[in-house]
Amino acid sequence: MALTWLPEPTVAALRAALRTVAPDLADGTVVPRGLEPDDDPQWCAASAVVDGRFVVKFAWARPPALRICHEARLLATLRTAAPWMPLPVVVAASRTPAMLVTRRADAAPFFGVRHRIAAADRQAVARDLAAVLAGLHDPRLLATVSEALGPLPQPAAHTSTDTLRARFGALIRPGQRDVVSSWCDWADRALAAPGRTVLVHGDFHGDNHLWEGESPRLRLVVDWETAGAGEPEFDLRCLPGDCGVELFTATVAHYERISGASVDVDRVMAWHLRTVLDDALWRAEAGVALPDRRTPAQWVDDLDARFTALGTFGGAGSPRR
Structure with a gap:
């Protein structure tokens, strides 16, 4: 499956991506963290809390998009291989665009x-x-x-x-x-x-x-x-x-x-x-x-x-x- 990422670091672009990856969250209250342009593609990524209950990780360049997909695959593997590990609960994951949605913990x-x-x-x-x-x-x-x-x-x-x-x-x-x-x-x-x-x-x-x-x-x-x-x-x-x-x-x-x-x-x-x-x-x-x-x-x-x-x-x- 092809790897894609957000076209720009904006809440509007994030909502558009959520309509594909997690439609129920697309119109929720979004509180972004780290949503600023960066000249280095390595750091063109951010996260957001949606409705106070979910954490969304996303990117607008290839290197962090690859890292997000790596994390999603690793969490899926660890969930089976190490069920005792205190891991985030994955709600949705995608490569097109690269995105990982987890349930926010009360911690x-x-x-x-x-x-x-x-x-x-x-x-x-x-x-x-x-x-x-x-x-x-x-x-x-x-x-x-x-x-x-x-x-x-x-x-x-x-x-x-x-x-x-x-x-x-x-x-x-x-x-x-x-x-x-x-x-x-x-x-x-x-x-x-x-x-x-x-x-x-x-x-x-x-x-x-x-x-x-x-x-x-x-x-x-x-x-x-x-x-x-x-x-x-x-x-x-x-x-x-x-x-x-x-x-x-x-x-x-x-x-x-x-x-x-x-x-x-x-x-x-x-x-x-x-x-x-x-x-x-x-x-x-x-x-x-x-x-x-x-x-x-x-x-x-x-x-x-x-x-x-x-x-x-x-x-x-x-x-x-």
């Missing part, structure tokens, strides 16, 4: 509930995170999904450490520049050898796992567009910053117990370093505020504190190995 992103996680809740939250990731990373699941879908993509690459060395220093304090450079050298060594390959979500950050209840419990994992074949540590890379060091280490302990596989925390932190610096670099150079409205220099301070707490570095940004 909040992790970023919206993490302030409510008390010390007494930490182990339950860690178990929920670990159970989902350990189950996803079961090698048998990768084999099943690959058999159904064919060769899987690898997660999107971060900015290279060479680029970070060359350009990140302009964003931070002079005294931090050698530290960041040494971190990049350490990350290159940590990731020099390939890790084991599993099915990964690819973008497991705090907006993509949804939680419910006063004592938060994991309800849903969303946004599977970049899922593919990668290493487990890549999927854990956002947790040290999103969760904090104590919840991250608790999650690693539960993950190792559930999966029977060890986690290389150095590799997690090498990917974490590249993720954090990449995010800060592109935002600063594009004139986009960092999510917490702080500065790249403050993010470097945060990284140093995490590395010190985990013993990954021997203080003041000095690599352990």
Whole structure:
């Protein structure tokens, strides 16, 4: 079946597409998110909430249209292969045009509930995170999904450490520049050898796992567009910053117990370093505020504190190995 996408990023174009894909939603109340033109075709995509009950993902260029179709096929496969996985309920999916409609869940992103996680809740939250990731990373699941879908993509690459060395220093304090450079050298060594390959979500950050209840419990994992074949540590890379060091280490302990596989925390932190610096670099150079409205220099301070707490570095940004 041919692949098509919306002709333009407008609500009118979305309604016209919905009349084909999900006619009952075409005249509903549409609240778009991210519906702005973009010069880079990679990011010509958005989502919308319809009638407060459905989430619609759509695109107006080929690359994101392909990702939406990949997500739809993957969700259909996982629904059968991993019925325990907390997946979105798919209402409609289409290639002409590329569109995915899921039922909206009564749950909040992790970023919206993490302030409510008390010390007494930490182990339950860690178990929920670990159970989902350990189950996803079961090698048998990768084999099943690959058999159904064919060769899987690898997660999107971060900015290279060479680029970070060359350009990140302009964003931070002079005294931090050698530290960041040494971190990049350490990350290159940590990731020099390939890790084991599993099915990964690819973008497991705090907006993509949804939680419910006063004592938060994991309800849903969303946004599977970049899922593919990668290493487990890549999927854990956002947790040290999103969760904090104590919840991250608790999650690693539960993950190792559930999966029977060890986690290389150095590799997690090498990917974490590249993720954090990449995010800060592109935002600063594009004139986009960092999510917490702080500065790249403050993010470097945060990284140093995490590395010190985990013993990954021997203080003041000095690599352990």
